[in-house]
Amino acid sequence: MAKIMVVEDEGVIRQLLMEELKKWQFEVFGTTDFQEVFEDFQTQEPQLILLDINLPVFDGYYWCRKIREVSQVPIIFISSRNTNMDMIMAMNMGADDFVTKPFEIDVLIAKINALLRRSYNYSSGTTETLSHNGLTLNVDNSTAEVAETVIDLSKNEYRLLYILLKNQGKILSREKLLRALWDDERFVDDNTLTVNINRLRRKIDQAGLTGYIETKVGQGYLIP
Structure with a gap:
C-alpha cells in the first residue's frame, strides 16, 4: 500500500482528499504544520506527494525544490492557479504532474496510480x-x-x-x-x-x- 503525503492548507479540501485516498486503500498523511513540510517528508517517507502552491510560510515551489535536493519521490501539484507559467514553474522545480482545482477525483486517482506504476515498477531487478x-x-x-x-x-x-x-x-x-x-x-x-x-x-x-x-x-x- 503506497503512502501519500497531502500538503494542502485548506482544511476542508485536505480532509476530503485524505478520505477519498483512503477509500482507494492508500495510506495517507496530511501536513498541518506548514513550517515543517520537509521534516514531515523525511519522517513519513511517502511514495507520492500531493502539493498545493499557495501555502503559509513558504509556497509549494519552495518545498518541491527542497525535496528535489534529496529525493525523486513523485510530486503532483494541485492548485487553483492554472496559468501556463504556473505549470511551467512546477515542472521546472521538478514536479511530475499538475492538476488544476476544481478537479475530478477519478482523474486524480488515475494520475496517482499511473505515476506510482511508472515510478516504482521500472527498475526492479534489471541491470539493462x-x-x-x-x-x-x-x-x-x-x-x-x-x-x-x-x-x-x-x-x-x-x-x-x-x-x-x-x-x-x-x-x-x-x-x-x-x-x-x-x-x-x-x-x-x-x-x-x-x-x-x-x-x-x-x-x-x-x-x-x-x-x-x-x-x-x-x-x-x-x-x-
Whole structure:
C-alpha cells in the first residue's frame, strides 16, 4: 500500500482528499504544520506527494525544490492557479504532474496510480543499459552517463530518454511521447512535454553532448 503525503492548507479540501485516498486503500498523511513540510517528508517517507502552491510560510515551489535536493519521490501539484507559467514553474522545480482545482477525483486517482506504476515498477531487478553516441542510460538506477559525468534524471526525464533511445533513429510524435509519459494525455498541458524535453536537453548539453535530441518541426523528436 503506497503512502501519500497531502500538503494542502485548506482544511476542508485536505480532509476530503485524505478520505477519498483512503477509500482507494492508500495510506495517507496530511501536513498541518506548514513550517515543517520537509521534516514531515523525511519522517513519513511517502511514495507520492500531493502539493498545493499557495501555502503559509513558504509556497509549494519552495518545498518541491527542497525535496528535489534529496529525493525523486513523485510530486503532483494541485492548485487553483492554472496559468501556463504556473505549470511551467512546477515542472521546472521538478514536479511530475499538475492538476488544476476544481478537479475530478477519478482523474486524480488515475494520475496517482499511473505515476506510482511508472515510478516504482521500472527498475526492479534489471541491470539493462542503453548506449548510443557517447551516452549510457542506466536502467537500474535511472541515471545517464557521458564519459565520467553522471546525469541525475527525474522520472519523466528518464522515461523520455529511455523511450527515445529505444526508438533511436525514429521520429516520435509529441502525442506518442505524451501517451508514453501519462496514461491519458488529454489531462496534460502540452507545455509539460516541452518543459521536460528542454530540461533533459539542458542536462545532456551540460554533460558535453550538444544537440543530442533533435526536433523535427511538425513531426516530433528523435535521437539520430
